[in-house]
Amino acid sequence: MDNAELRERAGALFPGGVSSPVRSFRAVPDEPVPIVRASGARLHDAEGGEYIDYVAAYGPLILGHAHPAVVKAVGQAAAGGTAFGALSPGEVELGRRIQEATGLERLRFVNSGTEATMTAIRLARAATGRDIVVKFDGCYHGHSDGLLVKAGSGVATLGLSDSAGVPESIAAGTGVLPYNDPDALSEWFREHGDETAAVIVEPVAGNMGVVPPGEAFLEALQAVPKQHGALLINDEIITGFRLRYGLSGLLPGADLVCLGKVIGGGLPVGALGGRAELMSQLAPEGPVYQAGTLSGNPLVMAAGAATLDVLCDGRPYARVEELAQYLENGLGTGIRRAEADACVVRRGSLLSLFFRSTPPRDYAEASGCDSDTFARFHQGMLTRGVMLAPSQFEAWFVSAAHTEADIDRTVRAAAEALREASPGPVASSGGS
Numbered sequence: 001m002d003n004a005e006l007r008e009r010a011g012a013l014f015p016g017g018v019s020s021p022v023r024s025f026r027a028v029p030d031e032p033v034p035i036v037r038a039s040g041a042r043l044h045d046a047e048g049g050e051y052i053d054y055v056a057a058y059g060p061l062i063l064g065h066a067h068p069a070v071v072k073a074v075g076q077a078a079a080g081g082t083a084f085g086a087l088s089p090g091e092v093e094l095g096r097r098i099q100e101a102t103g104l105e106r107l108r109f110v111n112s113g114t115e116a117t118m119t120a121i122r123l124a125r126a127a128t129g130r131d132i133v134v135k136f137d138g139c140y141h142g143h144s145d146g147l148l149v150k151a152g153s154g155v156a157t158l159g160l161s162d163s164a165g166v167p168e169s170i171a172a173g174t175g176v177l178p179y180n181d182p183d184a185l186s187e188w189f190r191e192h193g194d195e196t197a198a199v200i201v202e203p204v205a206g207n208m209g210v211v212p213p214g215e216a217f218l219e220a221l222q223a224v225p226k227q228h229g230a231l232l233i234n235d236e237i238i239t240g241f242r243l244r245y246g247l248s249g250l251l252p253g254a255d256l257v258c259l260g261k262v263i264g265g266g267l268p269v270g271a272l273g274g275r276a277e278l279m280s281q282l283a284p285e286g287p288v289y290q291a292g293t294l295s296g297n298p299l300v301m302a303a304g305a306a307t308l309d310v311l312c313d314g315r316p317y318a319r320v321e322e323l324a325q326y327l328e329n330g331l332g333t334g335i336r337r338a339e340a341d342a343c344v345v346r347r348g349s350l351l352s353l354f355f356r357s358t359p360p361r362d363y364a365e366a367s368g369c370d371s372d373t374f375a376r377f378h379q380g381m382l383t384r385g386v387m388l389a390p391s392q393f394e395a396w397f398v399s400a401a402h403t404e405a406d407i408d409r410t411v412r413a414a415a416e417a418l419r420e421a422s423p424g425p426v427a428s429s430g431g432s
């Protein structure tokens with residue numbers, strides 16, 4: 001089956017031809033590329049096409065695709081049974097590694113980031129006896145009803161402000177504030193402090209492109225909710241074990257932490273953790289119900305533990321930092337030479353190229369980026385064998401499997417694609 005036939009069959013089977021909307025290329029004029037195989041920093045399509053990958057499955061693959069240690073661990077685990085529906089040593093092993101690295105007193109494994117944030121919110125509501133949750137415009141915390149309000153990359157790229165099918169009564173339980181605005185947070189709590197159960201935040205926003213937090217914002221996040229008896233939920237689903245081994249360190253005062261992506265080594269995972277007294281409110285110890293047929297699955301636990309084993313000496317972080325810095329410099333030069341109205345923002349191995357002249361501080365600024373130019377740029381990169389997510393609001397993920405030669409090729413491709421893409425006639429985005 002070639003790429004076109006795979007796309008056609010998928011289109012008939014699945015809405016948008018995909019199993020997750022962010023994989024659709026509706027916002028760029030390209031056809032989505034079905035991938036049949038991946039290794040290291042390379043994706044391979046059904047027709048022998050090869051791409052340097054910066055999607056990295058949207059974040060988990062910090063070691064690259066099919067890392068030998070991960071493949072071996074998953075194979076061995078599968079041979080011993082793919083699911084037990086019972087406690088298994090793999091959970092204890094991965095849990096111990098995460099606990100040691102993060103200091104979280106107790107944890108629960110779930111199957112996705114969405115489940116982790118959803119459960120953290122239920123726990124926060126139960127612990128405080130309050131209903132309202134505050135999130136920030138452009139932050140994404142998964143697709144549970146109450147969190148699908150002003151939720152960044154996927155919804156934003158498809159031109160949806162919120163999702164249909166979310167009852168107004170549920171959306172009304174979510175307050176939305178601008179990211180990086182400590183005054184807005186204080187004002188919210190002056191008015192709604194008594195009703196607010198929790199604030200949930202990405203410590204470095206990764207779903208409106210990479211938007212780092214300011215110091216005053218981080219301080220307010222840790223002080224203001226606490227003063228009003230509300231909890232702080234730190235969503236480290238992208239940043240955990242990606243910026244460094246353990247948590248980002250940006251929100252040490254958080255009450256609950258959500259993890260996912262890297263801790264599952266590319267298999268479906270999520271986790272939440274926090275103080276023992278809070279976590280013990282989860283069933284069966286406490287009254288907050290949460291469950292999962294495949295939670296703590298032995299294959300996932302093995303992939304996660306193998307990944308953390310490779311990461312724990314810190315060397316892959318030094319390597320990805322070096323590579324990402326090299327990429328940032330090269331893209332910066334390309335932007336200057338092409339005189340493009342664009343800028344690069346990077347935190348560790350997370351990077352964004354925004355089509356605006358200065359780094360955005362919040363979603364209002366990020367959403368003003370030029371999406372037509374991005375669409376042309378994306379096409380230019382794809383035809384040169386570089387796979388970027390089909391949205392300006394998704395981060396580029398550098399992995400330890402990239403090489404300097406990959407970065408050189410990427411930078412050359414970007415220099416050409418930037419010249420072609422901007423300035424130029426406005427192309428149809430193919431979106432909406």
Ligand SMILES: Cc1ncc(COP(=O)(O)O)c(C=O)c1O
Binds near residue numbers: 111261269
């Ligand atoms: C910060 C953040 N939180 C939560 C999620 C949801 O995770 P999942 O897609 O595993 O449900 C994502 C997914 O991209 C995310 O980036």
